[in-house]
Amino acid sequence: MGFQDILEEIHSKLRDAPHKGVVASYIPELGKVSIKNLGICLLTLDQEEYGVGEFQTPFSIQSISKVLSLTLALNLIGTEVWKRVDVEPSGDPFNFLSLLELERGIPRNPLINAGAIVISDILYSNLKNPKEDFLNFVRELANDDTIDYNLDVANSEKKTGFRNVAAANLLKSFNNIQNNVDDVLDFYFHQCSLTMSCSQLNKTFFMFANSGKSIAGKTYLNPSQVKRMNALMITCGFYDEAGEFAFEVGLPGKSGVGGGIVAVHPGKYSIATWAPGLNVKGNSLLGMQALEMFTTKTGLSIF
Numbered sequence: 001m002g003f004q005d006i007l008e009e010i011h012s013k014l015r016d017a018p019h020k021g022v023v024a025s026y027i028p029e030l031g032k033v034s035i036k037n038l039g040i041c042l043l044t045l046d047q048e049e050y051g052v053g054e055f056q057t058p059f060s061i062q063s064i065s066k067v068l069s070l071t072l073a074l075n076l077i078g079t080e081v082w083k084r085v086d087v088e089p090s091g092d093p094f095n096f097l098s099l100l101e102l103e104r105g106i107p108r109n110p111l112i113n114a115g116a117i118v119i120s121d122i123l124y125s126n127l128k129n130p131k132e133d134f135l136n137f138v139r140e141l142a143n144d145d146t147i148d149y150n151l152d153v154a155n156s157e158k159k160t161g162f163r164n165v166a167a168a169n170l171l172k173s174f175n176n177i178q179n180n181v182d183d184v185l186d187f188y189f190h191q192c193s194l195t196m197s198c199s200q201l202n203k204t205f206f207m208f209a210n211s212g213k214s215i216a217g218k219t220y221l222n223p224s225q226v227k228r229m230n231a232l233m234i235t236c237g238f239y240d241e242a243g244e245f246a247f248e249v250g251l252p253g254k255s256g257v258g259g260g261i262v263a264v265h266p267g268k269y270s271i272a273t274w275a276p277g278l279n280v281k282g283n284s285l286l287g288m289q290a291l292e293m294f295t296t297k298t299g300l301s302i303f
């Protein structure tokens with residue numbers, strides 16, 4: 001069975017699933033998306049693409065952007081990053097605050113909200129035009145100039161992102177935010193509002209499957225940094241469901257509350273899914289099932 005047939009079989013099994021989860025509505029703009037969307041896209045290392053369903057429809061990538069902001073921070077200041085944020089799985093929800101108090105303002109890892117807000121602060125200090133420069137970096141990684149922020153989503157989160165405001169202020173009280181809190185949050189909300197399709201996500205994440213070299217052939221991370229990024233994705237990419245994702249799917253990956261997931265098999269492929277219904281942990285319900293079916297059917301997990 002070829003990859004296209006496998007994706008089609010998974011899509012037809014899941015498309016009519018009675019339980020699709022719940023679309024995130026705490027960011028009101030995200031709540032407008034139809035739960036019926038289901039896209040799956042595979043990009044192999046030799047740049048063959050296979051796709052089914054809404055794999056070319058752009059959606060809000062939300063926390064998936066945390067991997068990209070960390071990549072840029074590593075590019076800019078290298079291992080200095082690890083003085084400001086730890087590399088341990090949190091075992092807690094993405095917006096959990098009490099650990100931050102307990103660990104005196106050093107977030108558990110860069111893939112939960114508090115950690116990503118610290119990374120945003122680092123970028124804000126080191127980029128001339130943070131929003132523009134970050135967007136250009138992502139466009140360059142994906143080799144695609146059409147990728148953009150969705151300002152309606154960014155503004156929607158700005159109005160309702162109370163927990164992120166709390167996290168940023170707590171971080172500031174521990175001196176782990178150097179810039180103005182509102183500026184850093186505005187930048188963070190813009191990053192989360194990045195809009196991409198499954199096909200574009202695979203192109204952007206191609207480098208994590210390809211030893212740090214992007215789809216256009218430019219090297220952004222050295223092999224040791226790529227190893228670390230993939231280690232962080234597998235241990236922290238799904239919050240308090242990282243164990244479940246490794247157990248069921250067996251790939252480094254990252255989810256977002258827009259319903260997207262992107263995962264990589266180093267040396268082999270990148271795969272992205274979009275199904276906006278989330279499970280109770282805030283990860284795409286059908287996306288996780290689709291990826292479990294894919295690695296089980298093909299035997300292509302890293303374990």
Ligand code: GLN
Nearest residue numbers: 062063094113192256257
């Ligand atoms: N922008 C969202 C937030 O900060 C991202 C969360 C997510 O995708 N898990 O709450």
